[in-house]
Amino acid sequence: MTAIQTLTELDRLRATVAGWKRDGLRVGFVPTMGNLHAGHHSLVALARRHADRVVASVFVNPTQFGPNEDFTRYPRTPEDDAAGLAAAGCDTLWLPDVATMYPFGPDAAVRMHVPAVSDVLEGAHRPGHFDGVCTVVARLFHQVRPDVAAFGRKDYQQWLVVRRMVEDLAFPVELVAGDIVRESDGLAMSSRNRYLSPEDRARAPELHRVLLRMRVMTQEGAVRAQVEAEANAALREAGFVPDYAVIRTADLCEPVGELPGPRVALIAARLGKTRLIDNLEFDSALSG
Ligand code: PAF
Secondary structure, three states, X not given: OOOOEEEOOHHHHHHHHHHHHHOOOOEEEEEEOOOOOHHHHHHHHHHHHHOOEEEEEEOOOHHHOOOOOOOOOOOOOHHHHHHHHHHHOOOEEEOOOHHHHOOOOHHHXXXXXXXXXXXXXXXXXXXXXXXXXXXXXXXXXXXHOOOEEEEEOOOHHHXXXXXXXXXXXXXXXEEEEEOOOEOOOOOEOOHHHHHOOHHHHHHOOHHHHHHHHHHHHHHOOOOHHHHHHHHHHHHHHOOOEEEEXXXXXXXXXXXXXXXXXXXXXXXXXXXXXXXEEEEEEEEOOOOO
16 A cells, blocks of 8 residues: 655645656646545546556635535545545645635635536536636646646536636646446445435435436437436436436537437436435437
8 A cells, every 4th residue: 555645735745746747757636525435546546547646635625615505514534535545546645724725715716717618507506616616626736736637527517617627728737537436226426425314325326227217218219308307207206306407418518409429417416405416428329
């Protein structure tokens, strides 16, 4: 197992990364909010395949939570996170505090906004969420200066938003995406799964089953409105309160007509007090 170095001061992080770069090493980065699970560990492994050294950050970012969201109760498990990261092959854990991340305070921070792709679906239901994500990811990129950074496809829209920011601002970082990691019953791994009561945990895999059904219906030629209506009804039937259950093109536009091509089915739904998101990428022309 790699011995992990935990850093809380920006000067020390910069000196560590600069030393690696002087030695000609490529630096990988995995940004997280902690309470890490196998999905995060797979991102460390992915970053490792593209780099010689890997930094992971743990920072519960206040600017991406809405006023009535779970910022204060978001699970914080620093010891477990450090042990898991070490086992996954991470070299350095970057653990900044709020003052390091936001020297003028979160409310006075310079903010990012990626138009259009930030404003639909998650962005429409969580106003300002992606501004907060991009605001912190831009800062983390400035702090760590990675050559390559890994993000999970479970947060599909976040992946598109970050990619757009990096391209538009010409950040000198390569982005790689890791596949969704699921529990054996299909539930996508998420730090928020631990909020689920035992009854809701038993119901939660229905989210994935509905996504699979959306794919089958689309590939069998059902019209999108019908696929989405049936998905919403199935979710309600299973005890969810859906925010959306939609089929979109890979860049999150509404498909025009029924022209075949890459699609993504996306769901956000509440189960009790827990809001879950998941998605499934597929090609509408293929079946199986
Ligand atoms: O995906 C997450 O955990 C967060 O949105 C991120 C990218 C670490 C920014 O806080």
